[in-house]
Amino acid sequence: MSLTKHGATGGHMRVNLNWTAREGVAKGRLGKRRRGVDLDLDLCCLWELQDGRKGIIHAIGDMGALERAPFIKLDKDDRTGAIETGENLHINLDHTKDFKRILVFAEIYDGADDFRGLDAIATLFPVGAPPIEMRMDDCMDASRDAVLALIENVNGELVVRREGRFVLPPPGRPRWGKMAVDQAYAWNLEWVASRGKD
Numbered sequence: 001m002s003l004t005k006h007g008a009t010g011g012h013m014r015v016n017l018n019w020t021a022r023e024g025v026a027k028g029r030l031g032k033r034r035r036g037v038d039l040d041l042d043l044c045c046l047w048e049l050q051d052g053r054k055g056i057i058h059a060i061g062d063m064g065a066l067e068r069a070p071f072i073k074l075d076k077d078d079r080t081g082a083i084e085t086g087e088n089l090h091i092n093l094d095h096t097k098d099f100k101r102i103l104v105f106a107e108i109y110d111g112a113d114d115f116r117g118l119d120a121i122a123t124l125f126p127v128g129a130p131p132i133e134m135r136m137d138d139c140m141d142a143s144r145d146a147v148l149a150l151i152e153n154v155n156g157e158l159v160v161r162r163e164g165r166f167v168l169p170p171p172g173r174p175r176w177g178k179m180a181v182d183q184a185y186a187w188n189l190e191w192v193a194s195r196g197k198d
Contacts, residue, residue, distance in 0.1 A: 010094050011127050012066070015104050015148070017043040018086035019120035038080040039111035041120055043087040044178065046103040046187045047072055050153070054187065056178065057089070059109070060194050071095040072102065079109075091151075093127060096158050102151040103185055105167075106136060107177055108144040115139035115146055115166060122148045124160065132162060139166050145177035150185070 019041050047070045048054040057064040059077035066073045071092040078087050089104060104122075112118055116139050124132040136146045143166035150161045167184055169177040179191045 013091045013093055013127055014125045015043065015045075015089040015091070016086050016123045016125070017041060017088075017106050017120070018123075019081040019118060039118070040079045040109040041081070041087075041118075042077070042107045042109050043074060043089050043122070044105050044107055045072060045089055046105075046182060046185065046189070048100040048102075048187070049098050050100050051098075054189065056189065058107075058178070059087075060196060066090060066092045069098070071098060093158070096153065097156065099151070099153050099158065101153065103147065103181070103187070104149045104151070105145055105147045105181055107146075113174075114142045114144055120146075122146075124149055126160065132160070134162065134164060141166065141168060143168050143177075144174060145169070145181050147181060147184075 019039060042059045044056065044058040046054070046056050049069060053069060055062065055070060057070070057072055057074050059074065064070055064073040073090050075088045075090065076083070091102065106120065106122060108115065115136050118136060120136040122134045122136070124134070126132070134148050139146070145167040147163040147165040147167060150163055152159050152161070167177060167180050169175070169180055176191070182189050182191070
């Protein structure tokens with residue numbers, strides 16, 4: 001879908017991630033089941049600008065900015081699913097000419113081993129077009145990352161392609177799903193271990 005053809009040549013486009021709050025059940029380091037962990041999903045995006053700059057927006061790192069590069073901002077980190085408005089990613093369409101591509105995805109941070117059986121939904125709110133809903137309940141494997149949409153600048157128009165793709169983490173590295181998403185879409189960022197959430 002072309003955002004430009006739908007009149008979305010300015011303003012902010014929003015992507016929302018919402019899920020049902022519940023106490024998660026996940027495996028600990030020794031493979032034993034552990035309870036009492038809130039289900040924590042994170043809305044993330046990989047971005048690349050026309051000038052070659054690229055990076056990631058996520059809750060455990062850079063949450064972005066709207067008025068300076070990358071012109072994309074994550075509003076907050078909902079760690080339980082209890083916040084009614086969920087997590088929101090805002091994209092400043094006044095800078096359409098600056099974008100090369102944006103990949104929006106959701107990741108399990110804690111509270112579940114994979115997306116199977118999770119009541120999670122992402123909604124893309126394009127300016128001047130109906131919302132696009134993407135449910136994440138049809139996962140069939142141990143994926144911890146769900147790629148929602150790829151937004152590309154095609155001849156000056158931002159074109160949104162719904163992905164609906166689950167990505168498995170690297171073997172033995174369940175917390176490295178972002179790197180697997182990067183590799184699947186050839187973003188080629190340099191990855192280092194993060195300190196995690198406080």
